[in-house]
Amino acid sequence: MPSSPVASTSSIPFDPARLDEINASLADASPQDVLTYAIDFIPGLFQTTAFGLTGLAATDMISRISRKRKQPHAVPLIFLDTLYHFPETLDLARRVEKKYQLELQTFRPPGVETVEEFEKKYGEKLWETDEDTYDYLVKVEPARRAYDTLGVKAVITGRRRSQGADRATLEPIEIDSTGLVKVNPLCRWGFQEVKDYIDMAGVPYNPLLDQGYKSVGDWHSTVKPKDGEGERSGRWASNKTKTECGLHKDYFAMKRAFEKKQLEQARAAADKARGDEEVGESSVDLSQETDATSQDLGASFSDLKLGA
Template sequence: MLDQAQLQAVNEKLANATPQEILEWAIDNLDGLYQTTAFGLTGTIAVDMISKISKARGTSHSIDLIFLNTLYHFQETIDLAKAVSEKYNAKLHNYIPNGVNNVTQFEALYGKELWKTDEDMYDFAVKVEPARRAYEELGVKAVLTGRRRSQGGERAAIPAIEIDETGLIKVNPLASWTFNQVKEYADANQVPYNALLDKGYKSVGDWHSTKAPSGVSASDADERSGRWSDKGGQKTECGLHKDFFVMKRAFEKRKRELELAKKDSEAQVQVQA
């Protein structure tokens, strides 16, 4: 665990480091290191870089992957996750929302279109809780992310290394890269990518909240504009990088309310019968 002084020193040391140098530092210095990824372009090239580092050191792929399957991903994303894992011989850990196995069960528990009725509850159920469950079960102490400053929003000032409110260390190896740098690397190294990128998408999330941004040549500032486009730019993160404890309390409160409402509804039906 890094204290604040050590964290500051590390970020100063890595301020001008390449993504590969940041990855090597993480591999050499952090225990319980995994890569959480939704297989966006930044995430897949990080896998490629790790593969090259591992081969240069004469080892197998040194960082396991964690994929949070929300049950609402595009099929192209599911296919890509499998392809990347197989190409790089990287172990893939799949996690889905707790207590369900499919969309039908999820909607029976939370109702239809939860992302519309309560987006924070949705984010916690499909991303935050599964992630924390993965971290506990796998002994995760540090994670690699695909966040970059050029994506804007809450990511605009991220350092190479962060520590969240739970003590989890987050490594952002490509924080300083632009979308063009990411795309150039992917093309030059034949990195697998989501087929939706060929249809104009630059960032891909769940099918219900993702669309291609207007214009394939959109600037970096617009890179994630296709995500949560119905929120008018008010939403830029899915919950993984927000305060865990705040989200957990809100989720538990809302879930209790839903359970009470369901019981009241069932009681009304019995009375009417």
């Protein structure tokens, strides 16, 4: 392990105010070094995973660090079950649990456990009719619920610079708008480096990759990238401009947008129940509700801030 990260951080715990200094000290660190630093100095650390190659490599590295220390798997795993994963992904989740002797903390969309329940409550093919709401329900809300339930202060991600778009300038450690610390241990690796590690270490991976897929999400939106297309270009078949599912977007903006839509729907339903032909005045005051919601957001997730 290079001496710089240890020398500069070993005497004190993680301090968000020193983020630039810490990232500078990790500039030449290997993924294993970044993970070791995170395990030792960042509190409330979990790994969120959809069992992509990069996340699997990180899980294997954590396992090796843990075994070397003769400890159980050092970082608990959170799996967001969207209910629309490929069967191969769900089978991989079970294999990872068994191989690394860990228990997945699984979270699903609010109030439902099956596809049938989801579509009855939220509508069929919601990813086509309202993609932002779909992302909020299957990824963003379950993630925040997981963080609140489990006391998560930091997460290990599978993001890499080579994936492009918003990820092109990733640092090993970042802090988002909610105060959540995001550790990106393989941010400097390319796809081939990750795949080489997977093969070398004998890490189980999704068999769909052998069929030409490179980034696997929900079955209804994932296609094989064409020759010359980027690694994540097949992730959202119907939306070529999309680069993130919502987990790494502005959480507060997504929550406000979702709640505004809910209020609009409630207003429309109230108008219809009164027999109004057109949407007019309503007992639902949308502006006041939205303002109150905005004020509540900071308090709702204040416990996510480091040191809370």
